[in-house]
């Protein structure tokens with residue numbers, strides 16, 4: 001069995017929200033944002049504008065995986081060291 005490591009980029013998190021208010025056909029979405037605070041502000045503004053109150057919040061990040069025989073590329077290694 002080969003070994004591997006996975007490193008998360010702490011600064012690469014992406015936050016999004018989609019309106020999922022029951023019974024409505026609203027497709028509003030925040031798009032990619034850099035902080036949970038930005039998503040909170042978007043959901044608050046959408047609620048104030050429309051009265052919609054239910055949202056799917058989505059959190060994503062990037063991971064760097066290093067496994068046997070496939071070392072980090074110089075670019076990935078440099079970005080990891082910057083964290």
Ligand SMILES: [Zn+2]
Pocket residue numbers: 019020021026027028046050052
């Ligand atoms: Zn909505």
